[in-house]
Amino acid sequence: EEEFKWLLQEEVHAVLKQLQDILKEASQRFTLPASGSGGAVKQENFVLSTSGTDQVKGVLTLQGDALCQADVNLKTPRNNQLLHFAFREDKQWKLQQIQDARNHVNQAIYLLMNRDVNYQFKTGSEVLKLMDAVMLQLSRARNRLTTPATLTLPEIASSGLTKMFTPALPPDILVNFYINLNKLCLTVYQLHVLQPSTTKNFKPAGGSILHNPGAMFEFGNQRYEVSHVHKVECVVPWLNDALVFFTVSLQLCQQLKDKISVFSSYWNYRPY
Amino acid sequence: MAGNSLVLPIVLWGRKAPTHCISTLLLMEDASMIVTGCHDGQICLWDLSLDLEINPRALLFGHTASITCLSKASASNEKQYIVSASESGEMCLWDVNDGRCIEFTKLACTHTGIQFYQFTVGTQREGRLLCHGHYPEILVVDATSLEVLYSLLSKISPDWISSMTIIRSDRTQEDTVVAVSVTGILKVWIITSEVSRMQDTTPVFEEESKPIYCQNCQSISFCAFTQRSLLVVCSKYWRVFDAGDYSLLCSVPSENDQTWTGGDFVSADKVIVWTEDGQSFIYKLPASCLPASDSFRRDVGKAVENLIPPLLYSVLDRADKQLLICPPVTRFFCGHREFSYKLLIQGDSSGRLCIWSVPDTLEQQDSAKGLQTTTSVSLQEAFDKLTPRPAGIIDQLSLIPNINEPLKVTASVYIPAHGRLVCGREDGSIVIVPATQTAIVQLLQGEHMLRRGWPPHRTLRGHRNKITCLLYPHQVSSRYDQRYLISGGVDFSVIIWDIFSGEMKHIFCVHGGEITQLLVPPENCSVSFT
Numbered sequence: 001e002e003e004f005k006w007l008l009q010e011e012v013h014a015v016l017k018q019l020q021d022i023l024k025e026a027s028q029r030f031t032l033p034a035s036g037s038g039g040a041v042k043q044e045n046f047v048l049s050t051s052g053t054d055q056v057k058g059v060l061t062l063q064g065d066a067l068c069q070a071d072v073n074l075k076t077p078r079n080n081q082l083l084h085f086a087f088r089e090d091k092q093w094k095l096q097q098i099q100d101a102r103n104h105v106n107q108a109i110y111l112l113m114n115r116d117v118n119y120q121f122k123t124g125s126e127v128l129k130l131m132d133a134v135m136l137q138l139s140r141a142r143n144r145l146t147t148p149a150t151l152t153l154p155e156i157a158s159s160g161l162t163k164m165f166t167p168a169l170p171p172d173i174l175v176n177f178y179i180n181l182n183k184l185c186l187t188v189y190q191l192h193v194l195q196p197s198t199t200k201n202f203k204p205a206g207g208s209i210l211h212n213p214g215a216m217f218e219f220g221n222q223r224y225e226v227s228h229v230h231k232v233e234c235v236v237p238w239l240n241d242a243l244v245f246f247t248v249s250l251q252l253c254q255q256l257k258d259k260i261s262v263f264s265s266y267w268n269y270r271p272y
Numbered sequence: 273m274a275g276n277s278l279v280l281p282i283v284l285w286g287r288k289a290p291t292h293c294i295s296t297l298l299l300m301e302d303a304s305m306i307v308t309g310c311h312d313g314q315i316c317l318w319d320l321s322l323d324l325e326i327n328p329r330a331l332l333f334g335h336t337a338s339i340t341c342l343s344k345a346s347a348s349n350e351k352q353y354i355v356s357a358s359e360s361g362e363m364c365l366w367d368v369n370d371g372r373c374i375e376f377t378k379l380a381c382t383h384t385g386i387q388f389y390q391f392t393v394g395t396q397r398e399g400r401l402l403c404h405g406h407y408p409e410i411l412v413v414d415a416t417s418l419e420v421l422y423s424l425l426s427k428i429s430p431d432w433i434s435s436m437t438i439i440r441s442d443r444t445q446e447d448t449v450v451a452v453s454v455t456g457i458l459k460v461w462i463i464t465s466e467v468s469r470m471q472d473t474t475p476v477f478e479e480e481s482k483p484i485y486c487q488n489c490q491s492i493s494f495c496a497f498t499q500r501s502l503l504v505v506c507s508k509y510w511r512v513f514d515a516g517d518y519s520l521l522c523s524v525p526s527e528n529d530q531t532w533t534g535g536d537f538v539s540a541d542k543v544i545v546w547t548e549d550g551q552s553f554i555y556k557l558p559a560s561c562l563p564a565s566d567s568f569r570r571d572v573g574k575a576v577e578n579l580i581p582p583l584l585y586s587v588l589d590r591a592d593k594q595l596l597i598c599p600p601v602t603r604f605f606c607g608h609r610e611f612s613y614k615l616l617i618q619g620d621s622s623g624r625l626c627i628w629s630v631p632d633t634l635e636q637q638d639s640a641k642g643l644q645t646t647t648s649v650s651l652q653e654a655f656d657k658l659t660p661r662p663a664g665i666i667d668q669l670s671l672i673p674n675i676n677e678p679l680k681v682t683a684s685v686y687i688p689a690h691g692r693l694v695c696g697r698e699d700g701s702i703v704i705v706p707a708t709q710t711a712i713v714q715l716l717q718g719e720h721m722l723r724r725g726w727p728p729h730r731t732l733r734g735h736r737n738k739i740t741c742l743l744y745p746h747q748v749s750s751r752y753d754q755r756y757l758i759s760g761g762v763d764f765s766v767i768i769w770d771i772f773s774g775e776m777k778h779i780f781c782v783h784g785g786e787i788t789q790l791l792v793p794p795e796n797c798s799v800s801f802t
Contacts (some may be wrong), residue, residue: 100432110488114531116659125597129621
């Protein structure tokens with residue numbers, strides 16, 4: 001009984017404080033242009049490449065949650081022609097995954113801030129409820145980074161991304177950017193048009209993070225098949241940090257929940 | 273319970289009301305019904321009589337996660353439809369008259385707010401739901417099919433929308449959506465009938481985007497009385513804005529570390545704001561916030577923090593200081609039934625609803641006294657009032673002499689093949705009863721109720737403490753013998769029973785802890801268990 005009181009009054013707040021510190025640290029990684037200092041968020045350059053071939057090379061500039069510059073070099077395998085595209089000066093591409101993750105973390109911090117040292121927890125279930133809410137936000141934040149959206153090829157083809165480049169993307173090339181865990185990824189699809197007379201069985205591909213060569217789709221009354229897929233990626237160090245912070249915080253939450261559950265189960269199961 | 277083609281689920285509640293930790297609530301426009309959503313995903317319908325008596329009528333099951341928002345989904349009074357959304361992205365359309373779920377959809381993203389709006393398409397009025405949530409747009413959803421039609425996009429710093437309101441102004445004849453993003457930027461979209469005709473041709477961008485520096489915005493509401501001002505409630509302050517050019521009229525910080533969770537206009541010159549711990553305060557707005565006054569907008573552009581906070585009018589105290597496990601939900605509704613009503617409704621974690629009727633003529637009161645609750649009822653109280661009391665499935669077998677509370681059933685499994693229901697109880701015994709007969713005993717009253725030991729049942733004793741789980745493996749896979757029933761308990765043991773003879777076949781005590789779950793391994797799994 002005494003020990004439980006101590007747990008509620010002292011230990012819970014110690015853990016909450018620790019959680020807040022970790023999450024604030026995590027939130028700082030998702031530097032926000034609007035927060036406090038007001039200064040522009042610094043830009044970071046990432047070089048995306050694969051070790052084996054150098055068919056696709058990309059230099060991406062990330063500013064907070066937006067890609068503000070992108071340079072993509074593509075060597076076409078057919079005629080070894082070198083293609084180069086970049087973002088138009090006035091365009092940015094927002095990585096929704098980063099913004100979502102940041103918002104989830106901020107919501108978790110908000111939940112914790114409302115229960116600061118002055119707040120007195122009276123029941124264990126109160127703490128459990130709070131932990132559940134915080135953990136839901138944290139696991140959402142983590143899931144947003146670890147699971148990129150699954151898109152169908154027509155969705156990629158019709159997304160605003162294709163219109164952002166200068167010179168404009170040739171019609172047989174599709175690009176897609178996303179975050180996978182701690183990595184910034186770029187996929188380039190090379191397509192060829194399926195003639196209506198073709199003997200191939202047309203089967204449109206469903207949604208996927210990464211489509212394989214041979215995937216088919218229909219877009220603008222034209223049938224296409226993916227002939228080549230190039231995927232390049234680059235580790236973003238601060239995303240890695242953020243993911244580690246999420247995991248540590250989730251563990252802390254779970255430990256606190258366990259500590260409280262021990263007491264409640266002990267009281268419930270008293271022999272008759 | 274199980275016919276050949278039709279399966280009719282029957283729920284027997286028992287004497288204890290189910291937990292109903294209210295997460296959101298809604299008053300139907302004709303004030304005849306309150307709808308509450310809870311953290312477990314159920315929706316409760318409460319009938320509201322003319323003299324404000326509340327009576328729970330039905331629980332709707334349809335969501336698998338916490339309900340995040342509720343909204344009406346039909347305009348006419350002949351159809352009473354509501355829409356509900358849950359934490360996991362589910363959306364349900366309900367007919368609240370008979371409790372039917374009419375439509376269901378699931379999106380990948382969570383909605384946190386929904387507003388109903390009628391667009392004029394040609395000569396017809398089409399119902400639309402405007403949704404916002406964990407995504408940077410406002411989705412426009414068809415109110416009958418729940419299909420996403422198009423979205424309202426942001427050009428400038430798009431971010432999640434934390435709250436939104438629809439402004440219908442008689443002066444401009446133009447309806448607008450005003451929303452505040454999580455980064456504190458106010459955004460305005462004009463929704464006229466053109467918008468709905470433009471479907472998926474061109475994106476709809478915001479008309480205006482203005483930073484108003486409102487962090488942690490909780491609610492935004494439009495003054496229906498003057499149609500000239502907006503109330504924005506943030507966790508640590510509330511602000512009044514001009515609804516025409518969105519300039520700040522006044523800002524009031526919270527006192528004593530209170531956290532605001534929402535607010536609304538009570539009349540042209542009064543606002544009601546409520547806190548996270550369930551208290552509400554009515555403030556009289558200063559003259560600079562009142563369009564009727566000469567000094568309206570006098571303070572625009574001045575240092576607003578220096579404004580004298582408007583007078584504290586009266587305090588609405590929570591009915592009882594019962595412990596709550598999470599913050600209560602408060603909403604203010606005003607409208608007309610047979611009379612015009614202004615009701616403040618609060619729902620809390622114990623399944624209790626409180627209603628305060630806010631009088632039109634609020635005079636300065638003794639702030640210690642405050643406005644008294646008009647009505648208050650909890651789900652448990654409503655259960656206790658019923659006679660006969662709601663039945664539990666094996667209540668008649670669970671009574672222990674000298675103790676009021678029946679023995680709790682802690683685990684159960686239904687075996688349709690034999691029509692048997694197996695219940696594990698907190699004292700470690702297992703009761704096997706014929707399911708239909710038991711249901712008859714509970715639901716239909718008659719002389720058999722008095723018969724002792726009815727319905728025929730068999731009690732298995734072996735566990736020394738609470739049963740936590742039961743499994744009838746033959747139901748999952750036919751490779752298991754029909755006779756076997758497996759039980760696990762908090763006494764660290766697993767027991768295999770023969771359900772026909774009632775014999776204990778085996779007892780396994782090798783576990784180092786309480787048994788929490790029993791599972792059948794998949795068909796192609798090489799590990800076998802007996």
